[in-house]
Every structure is written in C-alpha cells, then in structure tokens.
Amino acid sequence: MSVADVHVQQFAEDLAERLLLPLVVGGRLEPLPPIGEARAVVISEMPPNVVGESGPGLERARLAVIRRLCPVDDVMDFDSCEWLIACAVNDLLQATSPFLVGTFGKNRPRRMVEMVEGTLDRVTEPKTLARALMRHSLLSRLLELVRVDTEVSWWVGSETVRGIEPPARLVSWPSLRRVRTEQTKVGLAEMPGEQPWADVWIRALARVVAASPLTDLQSLGRRSPPFSMTGSTLGLLQTHAGRAVAARAIERGRFRGRAPELLRQAAEAVARVDDDAAGVVLRFADQVEERSRQMEELSA
Amino acid sequence: MLERVALHQTRLRVPGVGLDARGVALGARGLVLLPSLDRLVAFLAIYTADHGLDGVIGGLKIEVVRSKLGTREIALSFDAGSSDRLDRIGEVARLAGGFSFTGTTRHFVQYRDAAAPFGYDASEIAATDAALALYHATFTQTYDVEKQVDLKALLLRMSPNPDPGTEALDGPLWILAEPGLGPSVLSYFVRSGVRASAAVAEWPPATSFDDAPVRRWLFEVEDLPRRTWPLFASLPGVTVYRPVARGVAVEQGYRHPVSLRACPVFDEAGLLFMRGTAPPLELGRVPVLGDVRSLARVALADEGSSAALVAPGGGAAPEIRVPLRLLPGRAPPSAVAATLVPKHELGLLRRLVYALGADAVRTTRFAVTEIGAFLIRDRGIEAVPLGHFYRRVHPAVYVPSGLELVPSVDSDVLFSALGSPSGKIVFFRPDSNALAVDEAAFVPLENAILDATAWAPLDATAIEPLLTTETPTAWFSPLGLRPLKGADKA
Incomplete structure (x- = not known):
C-alpha cells in the first residue's frame, strides 16, 4: 500500500463517517472540505473499501435500505461511480457553505458546481439491477437532507447564519441584549436560495438524483428538481425484475397515491421522443396502479 | 252579476275575499256545490284517486243545504289554503258536475275559471240572514243548512263495487272465519307453514233476541301461498279482506269507490271491514293476535260455540292443554x-x-x-x-x-x-x-x-432501530483561507 493509497483510504473513511453514514441513517452530516473533480477521479480509479469504524454500520444501514425492496444478504463494495457520486454530493453541499465565499470568493460556488458537473460526467448508468440497488442504498434519503438556518435577533438588529452554530459574539449577554434565536430547516433543493448560480446547482442535483434510478422513481412527485424520465430510469424499467423493484420503491415512497398519474405525465414527455419507451412507462404506470389496487383490497 | 277581477285590482266587494300573492281572488275557505249525493261520491272518488284529504280534513264540512225554492244540494266546504289547491278542487268539481266558490263565512263568490283568470267579484252583495249566499255567473242564491253529513258515515254507506282485478291474494291479508271454521283454518295454516296470527273477535249481537255476541276468528296473514288462493277465494264462511289503509280493509274482489287511503277518518287502533254485499264490520280495537303456531293445539279441540282461547276483545277457547x-x-x-x-x-x-x-x-x-x-x-x-x-x-x-x-x-x-x-x-x-x-x-x-401459573419476570434487551427516523442535517465547518485548495478540475 503506497502513501497515496493511505491518503485515499483515510479520505474514504472520513467521507463515509462524516457524509455517507449520516446520509443513510440520519443525523448530523458534516461534508468534507471541497474535493474537486481531480481528486474524485483519483479516488474512483482505485476505489477503496470502507473498513474503519463506520464501515460495518454503513454496511448494515445500506443492507436495511435494500431489504425494503428485495431480499439480499450482502451489499457489494463501492464501485468507482459510487465514489464519484459521493464526492459530487459532498461538493454540491460545500457549494452552499457560508465559508466558501469569503471576501474574494464570490465565484467559488459556481466553480464548485462546474467541478461537480465534471465529476458527474464520468458517472455511467448502473449496469445491473444490483448496482442500481447499491446506489439507492446511498442516496435513498438524499432529498430528505436539510440545513438548519438560525436567525439571531437582538435589541438593535438581527443576523442569519446558515448551516452553522451562531457565533458566540451574536449570542453573548443574552438577557442584556435581549437575544432571540429562531431555527428554520431548509430543504436540499432550497439550499442555494436566490443565488445567481442556483439554477446550475439544481441541474447538478438533478443529475445526482438521476444517477440512482430507484431514488429518482421513489421521489417522482418532488417539486424540485422536477422528475423526468432519464436513460437510467428507462433502462431499469425495461427488465421485469427492474420494474418489480421500482414498483416496490414507489409503494414505499411518499408519492404512491399519485404515482400512476405522474408516470403517465412523464410518459407523455417521453412519447415526443420515443413511442416505444413511452409504452414501457405507460405499462409500468398500469402495473403500479394495479398493485396499488390489490394492496388496498388486501388491506380492506 | 259578477265582474271579472282585473290585473292589479286591489279591492273586492265580497266580504272575506282578498287577493293572494298571484293576484287571484281567494277567501279563507273554498266551497263546492254539488247537486246530489252521488255527485259528491263522484267528487270524492276522483279527488282521492290522486290526492289525500290530509290537508283539508281539519276544516272539511259536508252539508245538505236547501234553497228558498226548496231544492236540496250538497255543499262541501274546506280550508282554501292556497289557490293551487283550490284550482285542483275546482277542476275536480267541474268534472263531477259541481261549482266551486271561495269566501270566508257566509258569502261565497265563484272561483276563477278560464274566463276570469284572477277570479270574480260580485257587483252587489245580497242582504240576507241565510247561512250561505253563493254568487255565480249564472245565478245568485241563498241557502239554509238542513243537516250535516259525516264523512266517515258517508264512506261506510258506500257499497264497494265488484272488481275482478283484485282477485290475487298476495301481500298481507285479513281473514275472517266463522267460529266453526276458525280452528280448521288455524290448523291448516300451521300445517302449511303459513306465517299468520290469530284472534277471536267479537261484535255485539245483531238483535236483542240473540243472547250471545257474534264471534268470528280473525287471522292476519303475511303472505298467503299461491296454491291456497282458490281455496280461500271460494270457501264459504271464510272471507278475505285486503288492507287498503291503516284500520280499513276491503273484501277481496271488491273495491271501494273512494280511495280510503286518502281519507284519514278511520281509527288506526281499530279495524273496519268493508264487506261487498253486507254492511261493514267494525272493531273498536284490534284484538291481541297470537302466532298460530302457539295456538296449534286449538286444532285438536272439538269446535264449540263457547270456545275460550285467549283473544283480547273477543271470546274464550276451550282448554285443551296437556302437560309435557x-x-x-x-x-x-x-x-x-x-x-x-x-x-x-x-x-x-x-x-x-x-x-x-x-x-x-x-x-x-x-x-x-x-x-x-x-x-x-x-x-x-x-x-x-x-x-x-x-x-x-x-x-x-x-x-x-x-x-x-x-x-x-x-x-x-x-x-x-x-x-x-x-x-x-x-x-x-x-x-x-x-x-x-x-x-x-x-x-x-x-x-x-386453567389454574394460574406463577411466572418470573425476564427483561428483554432493547434492539436499537438500524435506520433512525432522525433527519439527515448538514452542518458546515470553517474551510480556512483557501477553501478550494486541492480542489481542481481533472
């Protein structure tokens, strides 16, 4: 094991502990400093295994996510694409960090998003249903991610801090200065706010979600980024097993009631390009509707 | 002479007659003048075919009135209610050969017709002490009341007409059986599985020469099997009655000229049998009925005129009970x-x-x-x-x-x-x-x-849920002076 290997391994352990594990099981998530496209490529070329303290926990948690959809006994190791996706998620979050801009770094978030786009260009569609399940086990809760913004107000003013604890200078002498704090949870898609680079950030987020077709289908009723059929999603629906797992993912998601209607709307968009693919989506919508009806009959 | 009421006319000469919301001349009461009792029967038959008397029965009066010329006619008066109701009654009265009037107490003016859509007003009011003063386009006449006619008594006087269309014995029925036939009918019902109730009904003796009341077996049948229809339709001593309203039943094969369902004059606690060729039979109250299956043993008894089975309001049936x-x-x-x-x-x-x-x-x-x-x-x-x-x-x-x-x-x-x-x-x-x-x-x-079994407590180890429900929350750390250090494009 070379020195570079050691650094990659350590980096992977840190990424798993601070980003991936909280992303799967919930809790406090602290992204690593910006990784960048070049370092992501190095990691993906020699994909490490997570063997540290967070390794077994992450493995069990991913297995639990997958077992909601199909019975498996083991999870596969991270492949290069999954490491690229993990790095992309890290950098997407860091693009919204209040510490990134600084005094002269107004353009840094846009550069970060460009690097994320470059990283995602190297992510291919999942080749097998097993790989699609592995990606879903990482990103199934991505769209649940929130950031806590805290508004601190005192007797002559107020200030809002995003994603960090309020500095001591703002909350000191609370009774004398009549300090009040109010926390607000901001969803992932709202994190860029009204920034000029918000649209490219949302586009990059959409690509991250689309990289995991099961996650994409499970959240097909989300407001932002809006759902649309992609090559990986259509590829998943082309196989019998893929449709079965996708139908289960939708049943266990928040949008199972509206899923047939949303899928038919997506099929209309696909039909402008490819009638056969639209037919696949429509048949899948019928399948989801039929399963939903059967489930209701069983529960009744 | 009568004058037609004009549109927007506000005052009328006939006392007690005003204009309703539609501008029609209308008093508190309506009156139908009919030339004879048979016309009255026709009027009631036509009106009750489609409408009930519920709305008018409260103030309904039927009187035989006599004019100064000595002619007798029938005046049927009632609460007018609205011009809609009086329109309907007026049409029926025309069909029955009568005239319709409106007024309040004594003076009644002709009700509106096609010639006068808003009704009529009298040009001159007769000064009279007569009970009724009627103003019609063709006559003005005063009448004195000779006698009142009770509606219920009138209905009882009407003989039902033969009606071959009511031969079917389906639905609920009442059956009256002479005392000699009652036990046999009861036994027949039990054997045939007919759901029925039975009682012994009594009526006062027809004449003072009779020392015993008139007794008949009374059966209430829910649904008579079709195979038994010919038997009950032709069996002498057994008469089948079809209930036509609460408290009234008409003999099978006959139809009352007036729809009795529309005439709420009968006591619902009692029972009136309208017979086809004989005067009606009336029970002040329905005797307590017993399930025929409970009275099955009566079938074993010899028929006797002093039968003493329990029949409230009726007589007694012989004691034939035996211990089990x-x-x-x-x-x-x-x-x-x-x-x-x-x-x-x-x-x-x-x-x-x-x-x-x-x-x-x-x-x-x-x-x-x-x-x-x-x-x-x-x-x-x-x-x-x-x-x-x-x-x-x-x-x-x-x-x-x-x-x-x-x-x-x-x-x-x-x-x-x-x-x-x-x-x-x-x-x-x-x-x-x-x-x-x-x-x-x-x-x-x-x-x-099962006897209680002693048990010892044993604690179970709690299993921590693998996927917590905690929301993943992003927190950022300071990035130093060069946040993008090492982060480059490939």
Missing part, C-alpha cells in the same frame, strides 16, 4: 350436545381435561351450578364420557338422552310454550321438570380449567 312428559324413546341416541356432571364426578372431570383435545377444550362451554357442572358442545359432547347426557332439541332446550318429549311438538312451539326465555338454556330433568341456566354463565372450558 318425558318417555323413553326408541330412537338411538343422537345429537348429544350437553352433559350434566354431578358434583361428585367433578374430580374426574378435572383429570379428564388433560386428555381432551385442543378442539374439544376450545369449543366446549361450561357452567357450574349447585347440582353439578353443565358442559355444552355444539359438535357433540362424546369427548367427555361423564355425567348425564343431554340431547339438543332447540338451541336453548336440552332433553335427557334416551328420552323423548310427548306430545311431539315442534321445537319452536316447545320453546314458545316455555315462555321463550331470553338468555336462558333450559334442561329437562328425567322427571319432566325443567331447569333454566343463565346463558351468560357458560364460559369456554379453556377459560375455566
């Missing part, structure tokens, strides 16, 4: 569904429950009394070879196995004869006495046999 007895039966034991385990065998029962199958333990019910424990199992109690076995003859009646009840009556009749005790299960003893055990006292055997 239990005699050894020749049939092999069957349907053994209960056992009485005497007190001294309860110890054996406790040992036996260890050998009982799970199904037997679960489906056997158990009640403890001072003479022992009763065990009931619908699917058979053979699994418990203890005590005195009982055979189920009714869901709530058990008879000792090997014995039969005499007389051999239907189980439902037997249960009725026992008073249909609710929530009780009756067990006959071999000496023909019966014991009733509260049904609520029977508990599943599995609940009764």
Whole structure:
C-alpha cells in the first residue's frame, strides 16, 4: 500500500463517517472540505473499501435500505461511480457553505458546481439491477437532507447564519441584549436560495438524483428538481425484475397515491421522443396502479 | 252579476275575499256545490284517486243545504289554503258536475275559471240572514243548512263495487272465519307453514233476541301461498279482506269507490271491514293476535260455540292443554350436545381435561351450578364420557338422552310454550321438570380449567432501530483561507 493509497483510504473513511453514514441513517452530516473533480477521479480509479469504524454500520444501514425492496444478504463494495457520486454530493453541499465565499470568493460556488458537473460526467448508468440497488442504498434519503438556518435577533438588529452554530459574539449577554434565536430547516433543493448560480446547482442535483434510478422513481412527485424520465430510469424499467423493484420503491415512497398519474405525465414527455419507451412507462404506470389496487383490497 | 277581477285590482266587494300573492281572488275557505249525493261520491272518488284529504280534513264540512225554492244540494266546504289547491278542487268539481266558490263565512263568490283568470267579484252583495249566499255567473242564491253529513258515515254507506282485478291474494291479508271454521283454518295454516296470527273477535249481537255476541276468528296473514288462493277465494264462511289503509280493509274482489287511503277518518287502533254485499264490520280495537303456531293445539279441540282461547276483545277457547312428559324413546341416541356432571364426578372431570383435545377444550362451554357442572358442545359432547347426557332439541332446550318429549311438538312451539326465555338454556330433568341456566354463565372450558401459573419476570434487551427516523442535517465547518485548495478540475 503506497502513501497515496493511505491518503485515499483515510479520505474514504472520513467521507463515509462524516457524509455517507449520516446520509443513510440520519443525523448530523458534516461534508468534507471541497474535493474537486481531480481528486474524485483519483479516488474512483482505485476505489477503496470502507473498513474503519463506520464501515460495518454503513454496511448494515445500506443492507436495511435494500431489504425494503428485495431480499439480499450482502451489499457489494463501492464501485468507482459510487465514489464519484459521493464526492459530487459532498461538493454540491460545500457549494452552499457560508465559508466558501469569503471576501474574494464570490465565484467559488459556481466553480464548485462546474467541478461537480465534471465529476458527474464520468458517472455511467448502473449496469445491473444490483448496482442500481447499491446506489439507492446511498442516496435513498438524499432529498430528505436539510440545513438548519438560525436567525439571531437582538435589541438593535438581527443576523442569519446558515448551516452553522451562531457565533458566540451574536449570542453573548443574552438577557442584556435581549437575544432571540429562531431555527428554520431548509430543504436540499432550497439550499442555494436566490443565488445567481442556483439554477446550475439544481441541474447538478438533478443529475445526482438521476444517477440512482430507484431514488429518482421513489421521489417522482418532488417539486424540485422536477422528475423526468432519464436513460437510467428507462433502462431499469425495461427488465421485469427492474420494474418489480421500482414498483416496490414507489409503494414505499411518499408519492404512491399519485404515482400512476405522474408516470403517465412523464410518459407523455417521453412519447415526443420515443413511442416505444413511452409504452414501457405507460405499462409500468398500469402495473403500479394495479398493485396499488390489490394492496388496498388486501388491506380492506 | 259578477265582474271579472282585473290585473292589479286591489279591492273586492265580497266580504272575506282578498287577493293572494298571484293576484287571484281567494277567501279563507273554498266551497263546492254539488247537486246530489252521488255527485259528491263522484267528487270524492276522483279527488282521492290522486290526492289525500290530509290537508283539508281539519276544516272539511259536508252539508245538505236547501234553497228558498226548496231544492236540496250538497255543499262541501274546506280550508282554501292556497289557490293551487283550490284550482285542483275546482277542476275536480267541474268534472263531477259541481261549482266551486271561495269566501270566508257566509258569502261565497265563484272561483276563477278560464274566463276570469284572477277570479270574480260580485257587483252587489245580497242582504240576507241565510247561512250561505253563493254568487255565480249564472245565478245568485241563498241557502239554509238542513243537516250535516259525516264523512266517515258517508264512506261506510258506500257499497264497494265488484272488481275482478283484485282477485290475487298476495301481500298481507285479513281473514275472517266463522267460529266453526276458525280452528280448521288455524290448523291448516300451521300445517302449511303459513306465517299468520290469530284472534277471536267479537261484535255485539245483531238483535236483542240473540243472547250471545257474534264471534268470528280473525287471522292476519303475511303472505298467503299461491296454491291456497282458490281455496280461500271460494270457501264459504271464510272471507278475505285486503288492507287498503291503516284500520280499513276491503273484501277481496271488491273495491271501494273512494280511495280510503286518502281519507284519514278511520281509527288506526281499530279495524273496519268493508264487506261487498253486507254492511261493514267494525272493531273498536284490534284484538291481541297470537302466532298460530302457539295456538296449534286449538286444532285438536272439538269446535264449540263457547270456545275460550285467549283473544283480547273477543271470546274464550276451550282448554285443551296437556302437560309435557318425558318417555323413553326408541330412537338411538343422537345429537348429544350437553352433559350434566354431578358434583361428585367433578374430580374426574378435572383429570379428564388433560386428555381432551385442543378442539374439544376450545369449543366446549361450561357452567357450574349447585347440582353439578353443565358442559355444552355444539359438535357433540362424546369427548367427555361423564355425567348425564343431554340431547339438543332447540338451541336453548336440552332433553335427557334416551328420552323423548310427548306430545311431539315442534321445537319452536316447545320453546314458545316455555315462555321463550331470553338468555336462558333450559334442561329437562328425567322427571319432566325443567331447569333454566343463565346463558351468560357458560364460559369456554379453556377459560375455566386453567389454574394460574406463577411466572418470573425476564427483561428483554432493547434492539436499537438500524435506520433512525432522525433527519439527515448538514452542518458546515470553517474551510480556512483557501477553501478550494486541492480542489481542481481533472
């Protein structure tokens, strides 16, 4: 094991502990400093295994996510694409960090998003249903991610801090200065706010979600980024097993009631390009509707 | 002379007549003048065919009135209500050959027709003390009231007309049978499984020379089987009546000229039989009716004029009841569904429950009394070879196995004869006495046999959920002076 290997391994352990594990099981998530496209490529070329303290926990948690959809006994190791996706998620979050801009770094978030786009260009569609399940086990809760913004107000003013604890200078002498704090949870898609680079950030987020077709289908009723059929999603629906797992993912998601209607709307968009693919989506919508009806009959 | 009421006219000369919301001349009451009683009958027949008298019955008066010329006519007056109602009555009156008027007390003016859409007003009011002053376009006449006619009495005087269209005997029916035929009809109903109730009804003697009241058997039949229709339609001494309204029934094959359903003048607690060729029969109140199955034994009695069965409001039927007895039966034991385990065998029962199958333990019910424990199992109690076995003859009646009840009556009749005790299960003893055990006292055997077992607490280790419901929350750390250090494009 070379020195570079050691650094990659350590980096992977840190990424798993601070980003991936909280992303799967919930809790406090602290992204690593910006990784960048070049370092992501190095990691993906020699994909490490997570063997540290967070390794077994992450493995069990991913297995639990997958077992909601199909019975498996083991999870596969991270492949290069999954490491690229993990790095992309890290950098997407860091693009919204209040510490990134600084005094002269107004353009840094846009550069970060460009690097994320470059990283995602190297992510291919999942080749097998097993790989699609592995990606879903990482990103199934991505769209649940929130950031806590805290508004601190005192007797002559107020200030809002995003994603960090309020500095001591703002909350000191609370009774004398009549300090009040109010926390607000901001969803992932709202994190860029009204920034000029918000649209490219949302586009990059959409690509991250689309990289995991099961996650994409499970959240097909989300407001932002809006759902649309992609090559990986259509590829998943082309196989019998893929449709079965996708139908289960939708049943266990928040949008199972509206899923047939949303899928038919997506099929209309696909039909402008490819009638056969639209037919696949429509048949899948019928399948989801039929399963939903059967489930209701069983529960009744 | 009458004048037509004009549109937007505000004042009228006839006292008690005003203009309603539509501008039609209308008084508080309406009046229909009919030339004779048969026209009145026609009027009532036509009106009640489609409308009830419920709205007008309160103020309805039928009077025979006499004019100064000595002619008698019929005046039917009622609360006008609205011009809609009076329009309808006016149309019927025209059809029946009468005239319609409106007014309030004494002066009535012709009600509106096609020639005067807003009605009429009299140009001159007659100065008269007569009870009625009618102003019509063709006459003005005063009348004195000669007598009142009661609607109910009038309806009773009308003879029903033969109507071949009502030959079918379907639906609920009343049947009146002469005393000699009543028990036979009752027996026939029981044998044929006809759901019916029976009573003995009484009427006062027709003349003072008769010393006994007139008695007839009264049957209320829910639905007469079709095969019996010819019998009851042609059997002398038996008359079938079809209920046409609450408290009124018309003889089968006849139809009353007036729709009696529309005439709320009959006492709902009583019963009036409109006979086709004879005066109506009226019962002040419906006698208490008993299920014919409960009276089945009457069929065994000799017919007698002083029959003394219970019939409230009626006479009495002869006493023919016999006590129930239990005699050894020749049939092999069957349907053994209960056992009485005497007190001294309860110890054996406790040992036996260890050998009982799970199904037997679960489906056997158990009640403890001072003479022992009763065990009931619908699917058979053979699994418990203890005590005195009982055979189920009714869901709530058990008879000792090997014995039969005499007389051999239907189980439902037997249960009725026992008073249909609710929530009780009756067990006959071999000496023909019966014991009733509260049904609520029977508990599943599995609940009764198990003694409490001591247990020791044992704590389980809590399993932490793998996927917590905590929301993933992003927190950022300071990035230093060069946040993008090392982050480059490839």
